[in-house]
Amino acid sequence: MHKDTDFKNPPRRRIGALAVIRDGEESVLLVKKAYKEGKNWGLPGGAAHADEAPHDTWTREIREETGLDRAPGRLLVVDYVSYSEASGAAEGINLVFDGGTVSDTEIQLPEHEGEGAEITDFQFVPLYRLSDFVTPLTEKRIRSAVAVLEDNSSSAYLAEGCPQR
Known part of the structure; x- marks a missing residue:
């Protein structure tokens, strides 16, 4: 019995689901997130709602x-x-899935009225330019996901973007 864990009232955690979507040139799709400060580009995706599967x-x-x-x-x-x-972001996990290959003409940014747009731009970015757009943590996460794709290896487990064994 796990007496140190309350399964009926577990600690608050966040689940994120992100996509690595590439173009035919092997660049990665990044979206510009209006609600973030600084390097506000990242992979498309976001946080799960309550009782929503990843x-x-x-x-x-x-x-x-x-x-x-x-x-x-x-x-x-x-x-x-x-x-x-x-x-103030809660502890959690981000699950990064393969989103396949698309062209930039297939991407349609959402039209938002009232509260403003969450996503304001998108761009396919080559790996060598990632640091110009994303935080070091996000760059490590993207590079690890692309390595799994390119090597056709098994999924990777990371902690703060760094591979764990």
């Missing part, structure tokens, strides 16, 4: 942020992220 989160978020209607491909990376005192 694959459903992925499908919903990708549709909302890119206009693409598809199911997630292979799980590439599971990345554990600790609580952030700076942003």
Whole structure:
């Protein structure tokens, strides 16, 4: 019996579902997130709602942020992220799935009225330029996911973007 764990009232954790979507040139799709400060580009995707399965989160978020209607491909990376005192973001995991290959003409940014757009731009970015757009943590996560794709290896487990064994 696990007396140190309350299964009926577990600690608060966040589940994110993200996509690595590439173009024919092997560049990665990044979206510009209006609600973030600083390097506010990242992979399309977002946080699960209560009682929402990660694959459903992925499908919903990708549709909302890119206009693409598809199911997630292979799980590439599971990345554990600790609580952030700076942003207040809860501890959690990000599941990064293969989103396949598309052209930029297939991407349709959402039209938002009233509260403003969550996603304001998108760009396919070659790996050598990632650091110009994303935080070091996000860059490590993307590079690990692309390595799994390119090597056709099994999924990777990361903690804060760094491979774990």
